[in-house]
Amino acid sequence: MLQLLWLIVAIPFASAALLALFGSRLSRHAVAIIGAGSIGLSAALTLLVGAQFVFSPPAGDAYMQRLWIWMESGGFQPEIAFYLDPVSLIMLFVITFVGFLIHLYSVEYMRDDEGYARFFAYMNLFVASMLTLVLANNLLLLYLGWEGVGLCSFLLIGFWYREPQNVRAASKAFIVTRCGDTAFALGLFLLFTRLNTLDIQEVMHRATAEWSPGSGTALMAAALLLGGAVGKSAQLPLQTWLPDAMAGPTPTSALIHAATMVTAGVYLITRTHTLFSLAPDVQFAVAIIGTATMLLAAFSALAQRDMKRVLAYSTISQIGYMFLALGLGAWSAAMFHLMTHAFFKALLFLAAGVVIHAVHEQDLYRMGGLRRELRLVFWAFAIGGSALAGLPLVTAGFFSKDLILWQSWAGPNGNAWFWIAGMTGALLTSLYTFRMILLAFYGPQQAHVRSHSGLAVRLSLTTLCLLSLVGGYVDTPPHFGGSPALSNFLSSALPPLEEVHIGPITETITAFSASTVFALGFGFAYLLFGPQCARQPATNIFERLWLAGWGFDWMYDRIFVRPFQWLARKCAHDPADVPINVIAQMTIVSYRALRLTQTGRVRWYATGLAVGTVVILAIALFVR
Amino acid sequence: MVLLFYLAGILAIVSTLLAITQRHAVHALLYLIVSLLAVAVDFYALGAPFVAALEVMIYAGAIMVLFVFVVMMLNLAEHAMEVEREWLKPKNWLGPTLLALILLGELVYCTATSPSMSSPMNVVSPKQVGISLFGGYWIGVELASLLLMAGVVGAFHLGRHAIAEEEKKHVTSADAARTDSRGDLVPARSGRTSHAA
Amino acid sequence: MFLLGLAGLLTRRNFIFTLMCIEIMLNASGLAFVAAGSRWAQPDGQIMFLFILAMAAAEVSVGLAFVLLYHKRQLALDVDSASELRG
Numbered sequence: 001m002l003q004l005l006w007l008i009v010a011i012p013f014a015s016a017a018l019l020a021l022f023g024s025r026l027s028r029h030a031v032a033i034i035g036a037g038s039i040g041l042s043a044a045l046t047l048l049v050g051a052q053f054v055f056s057p058p059a060g061d062a063y064m065q066r067l068w069i070w071m072e073s074g075g076f077q078p079e080i081a082f083y084l085d086p087v088s089l090i091m092l093f094v095i096t097f098v099g100f101l102i103h104l105y106s107v108e109y110m111r112d113d114e115g116y117a118r119f120f121a122y123m124n125l126f127v128a129s130m131l132t133l134v135l136a137n138n139l140l141l142l143y144l145g146w147e148g149v150g151l152c153s154f155l156l157i158g159f160w161y162r163e164p165q166n167v168r169a170a171s172k173a174f175i176v177t178r179c180g181d182t183a184f185a186l187g188l189f190l191l192f193t194r195l196n197t198l199d200i201q202e203v204m205h206r207a208t209a210e211w212s213p214g215s216g217t218a219l220m221a222a223a224l225l226l227g228g229a230v231g232k233s234a235q236l237p238l239q240t241w242l243p244d245a246m247a248g249p250t251p252t253s254a255l256i257h258a259a260t261m262v263t264a265g266v267y268l269i270t271r272t273h274t275l276f277s278l279a280p281d282v283q284f285a286v287a288i289i290g291t292a293t294m295l296l297a298a299f300s301a302l303a304q305r306d307m308k309r310v311l312a313y314s315t316i317s318q319i320g321y322m323f324l325a326l327g328l329g330a331w332s333a334a335m336f337h338l339m340t341h342a343f344f345k346a347l348l349f350l351a352a353g354v355v356i357h358a359v360h361e362q363d364l365y366r367m368g369g370l371r372r373e374l375r376l377v378f379w380a381f382a383i384g385g386s387a388l389a390g391l392p393l394v395t396a397g398f399f400s401k402d403l404i405l406w407q408s409w410a411g412p413n414g415n416a417w418f419w420i421a422g423m424t425g426a427l428l429t430s431l432y433t434f435r436m437i438l439l440a441f442y443g444p445q446q447a448h449v450r451s452h453s454g455l456a457v458r459l460s461l462t463t464l465c466l467l468s469l470v471g472g473y474v475d476t477p478p479h480f481g482g483s484p485a486l487s488n489f490l491s492s493a494l495p496p497l498e499e500v501h502i503g504p505i506t507e508t509i510t511a512f513s514a515s516t517v518f519a520l521g522f523g524f525a526y527l528l529f530g531p532q533c534a535r536q537p538a539t540n541i542f543e544r545l546w547l548a549g550w551g552f553d554w555m556y557d558r559i560f561v562r563p564f565q566w567l568a569r570k571c572a573h574d575p576a577d578v579p580i581n582v583i584a585q586m587t588i589v590s591y592r593a594l595r596l597t598q599t600g601r602v603r604w605y606a607t608g609l610a611v612g613t614v615v616i617l618a619i620a621l622f623v624r
Numbered sequence: 625m626v627l628l629f630y631l632a633g634i635l636a637i638v639s640t641l642l643a644i645t646q647r648h649a650v651h652a653l654l655y656l657i658v659s660l661l662a663v664a665v666d667f668y669a670l671g672a673p674f675v676a677a678l679e680v681m682i683y684a685g686a687i688m689v690l691f692v693f694v695v696m697m698l699n700l701a702e703h704a705m706e707v708e709r710e711w712l713k714p715k716n717w718l719g720p721t722l723l724a725l726i727l728l729g730e731l732v733y734c735t736a737t738s739p740s741m742s743s744p745m746n747v748v749s750p751k752q753v754g755i756s757l758f759g760g761y762w763i764g765v766e767l768a769s770l771l772l773m774a775g776v777v778g779a780f781h782l783g784r785h786a787i788a789e790e791e792k793k794h795v796t797s798a799d800a801a802r803t804d805s806r807g808d809l810v811p812a813r814s815g816r817t818s819h820a821a
Numbered sequence: 822m823f824l825l826g827l828a829g830l831l832t833r834r835n836f837i838f839t840l841m842c843i844e845i846m847l848n849a850s851g852l853a854f855v856a857a858g859s860r861w862a863q864p865d866g867q868i869m870f871l872f873i874l875a876m877a878a879a880e881v882s883v884g885l886a887f888v889l890l891y892h893k894r895q896l897a898l899d900v901d902s903a904s905e906l907r908g
Contacts (some may be wrong), residue, residue: 602835603830603831603832607831610827610831
């Protein structure tokens, strides 16, 4: 059964190719079946493969399927090979299942769009690239998947390419992630020159053997990989592309910018965790970046007017949590949160899509009171939002966030400050989530509901609701009598969580604090944004700063974009041509000069002869 | 003898100088003839009587006469006087003089620094010249005669063109002044193509 | 003397004078040859002069024929205006 692993990747690729080539000739029905069905098949295969992996695990808790050798150059022989271990299995599960549900949703959501086949082609290509990324056994293949998802992100953000701002947003996404990709590529070069291999497991072994912890090379390599992860996962300082990426269709936002692509950075760091363990400073930087991003994005989410932008900043913030977990060394906690986040964030995005589609409005301050007419969507938002904010005990988000918060205190790299920051982040999360819900679904209704959703949408929303509720039960803390099944599962691939600092803050207290913070957030939101309040967006200095995402766009525009454009204008007439033209010009000048000597006058030539004689005689006589 | 050499040399230099600075063409040519004669005396003083005779006969006697023929035939002198006055301003002489002086300096340097041997003037008799000429330099003689043949043919060819054109112009032109000067050409035609070898 | 001829050649624009100065130069170089021959007591110097003489004669005849031809075309015998001769 494990041999079917390659099919999981191949089927979406094939369907993407099929839809790209023949999509315009197929009926909507056929496109839907091919597009969503391929992911469905992949999901089914994942189930089969996963079942076998879990119940009769292969030797070494990992399965490698070699397909062929990609290229051969010198001693460099990257292969097309897939590596299945618990980490990649979880990612596989998330990608295919959530992906399938989103595809199902899109079948109905994108029904009226004339780029229907194109959309599914891109989405399938994206899923295929993401699966390649996750299953790759060497970093080069991973990079291929990385670039593939970047490309698909560009294509999908700019799906409605006739609007210039969509294209701009897509370009912005691509360019910003490119900065990260460059760092990633440099990291690959470094790893290859030092370790002579890009096979991930090999890299881990050789790095541990050859590099001492904290050595310069390890720091460099880890830092470069971190650069790549930061770009793709929209963390500080490369987070500016994600809010603008909401210009794409909502299923895209759900799939790419909530559940999968932005988690690629987290996956990368988890995969190469040995390198980061060898570079403690970089790991600490990961935690710092995560924390800072989490807080910054949470504040920004508080001030946004566009519903999707709130969710975008929320994504950035939650990935900040994951980065924090990685920085703390809580690898499996990060993976757990990744999984649950995929569920509830996808749910929130899809529900937001329904709302936007229904009222043709994205501004929160122009919605209101939709609770009555969009009941299912309201419950979807309620469940998803609660999961995001961490409603105790019944939502998945609670367990995963709680695990991270506990590790931020008690883990080996834990720190009181991280714990405080984490708690603050949780408070803010709760605050902005309920703000969003209250503004959209309570209060006076300002927008008119035009359409209601069909079966596909309802089905996908319901399934995601279920997952958001029960998805957390795979890893419950032992303190409450649960079983950390997921962590145990992952322990074969990742270092297990440790409790190092046992202090006044135990897990129980953390859980209680998290719950309190959740309630506090809800309370504040109700006070500030509840149905009885005036619905005016405040315009004080903080709100404006947070609305603009802490001014990062403005800063980048000043620092990078404008000088670059100035430089491009200066070079518009191609100064690199000047040396070549100079040669031609010199020839012409010397031609003109020499032409003057051809006067045709005898006396002139005689003078020339005489002068020449003088010179030659002088040389012969005096230059000895 | 040595004194004679230097005297004649000075005379040659002076008359050449005068020759090249004259405005009137015939004056210049006459000065040149004097110069050539002085050079002939120089040859004699150097002990080369044969060449001295040749110089007088051919150079001064034939070539210069040819020159004088042409100048007088074309009546150049009067027409050219005004123009020459303008062309021969002192500032026009500056550059060439400078060049000539530099070259003079170099040549003097050459001769002065070469290992000098004060040598007597050896007389080389015509007999020796003749023997050497028709002995070792026989081919040179042949080549010289070829050259002279070429000169004859060239002059004849160019002259024919001049005649043909002149005859055409005789028929067609109505300019009296022009035909007057052209009339001089006809009797002098025969003199042009002949020269001594 | 050679240099006098050279200076004259460079300065004068009348074609007759040009030819005349060339003659001066040839004569001067011939004088040098004869002197050298006398110095070394060899007839070669005089023989050289002989050849120079022959060459000068040929050159003068052709040159003067050219002068006559040129005079037909335009009256002025300006060497500088002859700068566009072809063939």
